[in-house]
Amino acid sequence: xxxxxxxxxxxxxxxxxxxxxxxxxxxxxxxxxxxxxxxxxxxxxxxxxxxxxxxxxxxxxxx
Amino acid sequence: xxxxxxxxxxxxxxxxxxxxxxxxxxxxxxxxxxxxxxxxxxxxxxxxxxxxxxxxxxxxxxxxxxxxxxxxxxxxxxxxxxxxxxxxxxxxxxxxxxxxxxxxxxxxxxxxxxxxxxxxxxxxxxxxxxxx
Numbered sequence: 001x002x003x004x005x006x007x008x009x010x011x012x013x014x015x016x017x018x019x020x021x022x023x024x025x026x027x028x029x030x031x032x033x034x035x036x037x038x039x040x041x042x043x044x045x046x047x048x049x050x051x052x053x054x055x056x057x058x059x060x061x062x063x
Numbered sequence: 064x065x066x067x068x069x070x071x072x073x074x075x076x077x078x079x080x081x082x083x084x085x086x087x088x089x090x091x092x093x094x095x096x097x098x099x100x101x102x103x104x105x106x107x108x109x110x111x112x113x114x115x116x117x118x119x120x121x122x123x124x125x126x127x128x129x130x131x132x133x134x135x136x137x138x139x140x141x142x143x144x145x146x147x148x149x150x151x152x153x154x155x156x157x158x159x160x161x162x163x164x165x166x167x168x169x170x171x172x173x174x175x176x177x178x179x180x181x182x183x184x185x186x187x188x189x190x191x192x193x194x195x
Contacts (some may be wrong), residue, residue, distance in 0.1 A: 011133055017081065027085075027086070028086070028089070028147070029091065029146040029147070030088030030089045034088075035091065035095075035137070038092050038096065038099070039095065039137060041099050042095050042102075043096055043101035043133075045098070045099040045100075046102060048103065049102040052106045052109055053119055053126075056109070056116035056117075056119045056120055057116075060117065
């Protein structure tokens, strides 16, 4: 079970590296369309993170 | 441990490359991509049980600071018809982002390896003051 979790986590990290690396290789001026897409993806990830944090706080409770 | 070192090395490379980006719009895009992937990765690790509820809550101030810096930096970008223009506030927010994401990485790696987390609180407090 632990091994499966680690493999999944490694796959997630590898995906992050590939996606981020591809973005970092670009060096042309950014366009408005690129920023709009990135902003939408950022907002989506922020909403997911916020939900996870709120759920964690609810489980732990006050204090 | 080896994986932790590898991830830290990759992040260092990413941050170094981000700092090298000249175009402000591209620089923000790179920061935004790193932030998006970091947000998803933290939640993924939490869902896998590698990061616990307490880990997530401890990381929240640094995640909020990094996310806030990216959001505010986006507002600073102005389109001049050909490209995006940044400014001194934009540059400061990008530095804040770099510092905050570094702390997030430290927390994440410490939780992963089970090491004690001892972040540089003074540095993070200063970063938070700038963002707020």
